Amino acid sequence: MTLTPKTQQKPKVAVYKFSSCDGCQLSLLNLEDELLDLAAAVDISYFLEATRTVKPGPYDVGIVEGSITTPHEAERIKEVRQQCKFLIALGTCATAGGIQALRNFASAGEYAKTVYAHPEYLEYLETSTSIPENVPVDLVIWGCPVNKNMALEAIAALLQNRRPRFPPSPVCLECKRNGTICVVVSQGIPCLGPVVHGGCGALCPASGRGCYGCFGPSSVANFNALVQGMQPRDRYPNETATLLRSFSSAAPAFKTAAELAYKLGANPASAHGGKETL
Amino acid sequence: MNTIEVPALARVEGEGGLYIGLKDGKAVEIRLDIYEPPRFFEGFLVGRYLQEVPDITARICGICPVAYQMSSVAALEKALEAEISPQVYALRRLMYCGEYIESHALHVYLLQAPDLLGQPSALDLAAIAPQVVKDALRMKKIGNAILKGIGGRSVHPVNACVGGFYRWPEAAPLKALLPELEWGLEAAQATVKWAVTLPYPELELDYEFVALHHPQEYAVMNGEVWSSKGSQLSVSEFETRYLEEHVKHSNALHGYTKDGGHYLVGPLARLALNHAQLLPAAQKALADNQIKLPITNPYKSLIARAVELVQAYEEAIQIVKAYAPNGPAHLELKLKAGEGSGASEAPRGLLYHRYKIDAQGLVQFAKIVPPTAQNLPRIEQDLLALVPQIVAMPQEQATLTAEHLVRSYDPCISCATHFLKLKIENRE
Amino acid sequence: MNPIDEVTQELQKIPWFQELKPEHLRQFAEISFLRHYKAGEVFFHEGDKQDYFYIVLSGRVALDLFIPHRGKIRFYTCEQWDNFGWSSVTPVVRTRTAGAVGVVDGIVIATDTDKLQALCDRDHDIGYLFMRRMVNVIASRLLVTRLQLLDMFAEPTETKTDE
Amino acid sequence: MTTTLIDTASHQAGFENKLLMPAWAEVVKITPEAEGVTTFALRFTDPEVQKRYRWEPGQFNMLYVPGYGEAAISMSSDVSSSNGLVIHTIRQAASVTKATNRLRPGDVVGLRGPFGSSWPLEAIRGMDVVIACGGIGLPPLRGALYAIMREREKYGKVTLLYGARTPKDLMYPDEYETWNKAGIEVQATVDRGDETWTGRVGVVPMLFYHFRVDPHKTAVLTCGPEIMMRFVIYEALARRIPASQIYVSLERNMRCGQGFCGHCQMGPYFICKDGPVFPFNRLGPFFNVEEY
């Protein structure tokens, strides 16, 4: 789509929150150096975390953070879709269901009982689903949280009528460009880097730990090969499996890969049993 | 006036609504409705390996992930009876300084100040006072830069682990922040000076303040749970006095004291209980600006945050200057079954975690008591006290005043589970 | 010149008839006639009963299909020595599967298909030559159709996920 | 002989550390050609660059739209009569080429080039020439057409086989008449026409059926969708035209134009510098290998 205004009118942008930690919206507020320029370039018409002002829709761009976990949200996202010409799913909750999608693998009711004295007061759905699973989405920006520069690039690209330049390569390439040494090879640490979207800047390996997949599955990756290669390096029960079943657990590629890792982990020959930590 | 309703309470983290029912000009019911959907964190922590806990709990709140990481590592280290090194402790405090700076600068300037200056948002504020907003963003950025320097990114940093840090952050980038930190310290001092001049609504209340307290330092991650009513408990005794209730109108649990009392956590409470442990510059800010403690006007928590900004910058400078990593960045953990609780002072107040783990290091039970949950009943009480003032006001102003009160708590509703809807309804 | 001689003369020019013996050519000419057509002149419509098989001697004949909401679309044109109406000599197809219309003025040889089939049945030598030619026609038509189906100039759907 | 803008000599003449540095060129004229296809006439803003700039038909420039990036675009004009202008006919397809939509006369874009090999106009002198192209494959051959026309007597029979999807997608339709008069037999075809279309309907490779070739003295120059070129090659080979007389212009992911960045490799070749024009006998083993 093109946002190039025919008139001098600035495109209207709305930012919505669904089930999430607010971190991705905060990443927008963390654009300290660009925030004022951004506010000058677009008309921030709806962004409750930043402003009381609510300008009526429709909006040119809607940015949605969070996943759909309640009946109310499932309805609300449809209204949002109708209000917004171009819809962006921002962050791993919005693009893959987020950490709260762990409920998809168990009974949400059981979790409710664990956490709340009166689960009957609560209204929730059995699953946490991504925005694209609920309504058509025009662009997804992965990350838990998103890299604020990717969010900025998405808006810039819309304003300039071009395709956003998101890193096409997995985390590994970022490690190498950063001069970070592969933790898998040099320290035997399981790492999802080879199958995870780049864009974070390869932070975890730079901190001496394996990638835990918060940017979600890379569009082209060999999950089977990764699980086969990584699972035997598990340092505690089901390490590879739980890495895959964390922040992007409901992303289909991760879901299947985790199942495979659990299956391999159930084989006692490859289970270690918590001898080492870290 | 029959009803006050805030259909969407802005500039708070998360989502909630506020409802006030009136009869004969008096409030008969006050509810802070939390619409933020339940996310069941304590549920899905069960069965996870302990090292995953700080990363998972960080996702409870994008505004104060460090608080969640710090309370959880404290609890888990307790369960393993692991003693972290002073170096690790200092670096954790530095991380916390970063979070205080980022969170407080955000709240003071971008979330609460617009209310006091009659603006809908900081962006509108930027139109009339660009330098204020630019400075505010710069102050905030320094906090984020600290977090980034230690943990790779400011939201959900990746370096903290049970036992310390995965790896010592490089010293050079942190040291390079010193000039900015020095600037920030001055800016924070100016912030205090400015904060005391703002026009706050009148409201003085009798609070029970609860915060961590430590005799040698301004308590953030260490010490006992103190109450202004005299109770002094170790962290492991927290649940003997402080309870959470699940109320019908809210997805957030509500905290009460055992005897049914309401209490307040957060900057007002910390300052009231721990001002003696403030560093010199923060002490001086209090004195220079003739700030009398305790502050009992909830709107004035902005002043407390400003003072804590001074404290955080000052401490950050000390720690960065002294930072010279050596020795292992984390302990070699010895796994064993156990139970431990941990607490730290999130920017919004006391955050308590308790875990049970098995011999393989897998979590068997988790309990998390976030600050906003503890403050919710207190907010409702404050609003009750506010009702006589606002019933006389025009709807718009009444709504704004009530909304402002809620906002001054900096309620992190994502944490308490979160978007406020204020509705004051006349039941006649 | 009598019409049969005239047709024979034209047939002799066609490369793929050059293998035919004179008596075969004559037999073929006997069941054919020359037809002058004008631009816009319709040979047949889609759905018509088949009758003739055509060889273009000059001009240009378009094959078309009517597509609702898009009108008549020309999907192939025949020029010198190309054939059309070949479906009438296949054993199965009994109606015209497309329309044929003159694009510019020209001449075709029209051959009665019933008689042509009878001729081929009677004399397998001519039948073989004719059918071999038909296979060529159909193969090249198939190739064209395949390439058109591929839509070589299509705007490809962009599959690139990121840049 | 081709001089390039950014060759070793010019590095030494002040291009140090200026990898991928474009020269600015101003848009002089914009002409819509067909749906989504536009011709831009460009002039270098630096007269020195303009003076030094020489190219041959078949070569391409990297056209740079600041903020969007670069795209490889062939020169589509007559080498000697474009008044020193660089003419690019561009199909607005991806980010960079779409961005050219916004250009108007007076705006500037960056150019680097010329790059790559050119049509073998010297080598095919005295031969019959079949130029077979489709869609956006005509612009890269237009320069060759003009070069041949200028020295028409030096070539045998010259036939242009050109195909497009529909009549309105045919490029430069106003020029066919001139080309015909200049001794180029223009055979155009479309994949499908409406009732008003009186030209041919069919596909480019089949145009070979409309004339005879003498394989020993015929050269084929082809450019267009790879699938089209494949069948043009089949038809040419079927007519016993030697592979060495069939010249193909390939499209690959050209990024630097200098054989450094690796993207446009095919077998041993960097399409950007060894190509884009290849005699088919050099491509043989690599052309049409699945996913290679």
Place this chain on the structure above:
Amino acid sequence: MMNEKNLTIGSTVALPKAELDHLLADLRSNGYQTVGPRLQDECIVYKEIESLQDLPRGLLSEQKPASYRLIQTGQDRYFDFIPAGQSWKQFLFPPRQHLFSAQKNSSEVHAEGHTAGRNTKWQIKADDAPTPRYALVGVRACELAAIAVQDRVFMRSDFTDPIYRARREGLFILAVNCLHPNATCFCVSMGTGPRHKAGFDLCLTEMDDLFLVEAGSELGLSLLARRTYELPSAFVQTAANRATELAAGKMGRSLDTSDLPGVLTGHLDAERWNQVAKRCLSCANCTQVCPTCFCWEAFDKTDVLGNKTSRERVWDSCFNPNFSYVFGGNTRPNIRSRYRQWLTHKLGAWKGQFDVLGCVGCGRCITWCPVGIDLTEEVAAIRQEVKA
């Protein structure tokens, strides 16, 4: 003490270890950034070093497919570590490089007396950061061969990469003869090592108590001349020669290079490609650690409104999904075709392009592949398949 005048290119002297420190200092005071092996994250990496102090001491790396572990040797040597986790190419061909930036300056266009629109012009500014002058300390023979391969790629007669050339021409190479080949090494097969032949400024062979240093250039010679050194005893020379000879016999792997291009590019439909595609992660690690892989990508980075843009170059890889994208499709859309491209290029097409193979036998792609794919094994398997 040996007389300075007797030293010529090709002379070998015995240098006390401490003297190397002075030599490094001399390089630094002459404007060289000295880069060499350092310990980082359980691995030897190449980065800035100030003195011998910074070098890893007594460490040997044990490399296997997908595994790199450091071992304490108990000896006091500096250069036993063998090829490090990264190659030297980062210094000549930086992983990220700013090329130029451009700033829009629009001007109004007037027509018939009123504003008709705005024209977009750009002001361009080349990257004017000074080119660093590197002294590479501890370059192995295979690594020097790799630099020579990249020289052929980036400094050709038709086009030269100015960034590479500027860095290359300012380069000082302190080479080291390799004495401890690893399980993933096969420089002998590639004819690149383990002993240096030429192309260095100075070349060390490390003995327990001293360095044998050969001068390879005028510059190397003059630096050496300023140090305190002695004539090496025949005993030491023999010992050093023996050590490098022994090293040549300790290659962990071998690669049959006979008609490699033919074997690979001639069998693009081998079944082995399917098998390796099942294992390959397409993570691009092999191409990034490879000292000769040269692919890169350039892109624009803009501000929000597109008024400013900065063009950057970064390392790319043929394993990247969009590497071979042309409008409308990807010519190599799956892992099989990408791995095949890598191997057939490296060990096949490269020869036609640059008259040398793209592999020097350093073994990094084997060590640093997270799933341990071994190119020598892949080539052997394809040969086997071809034979059968």
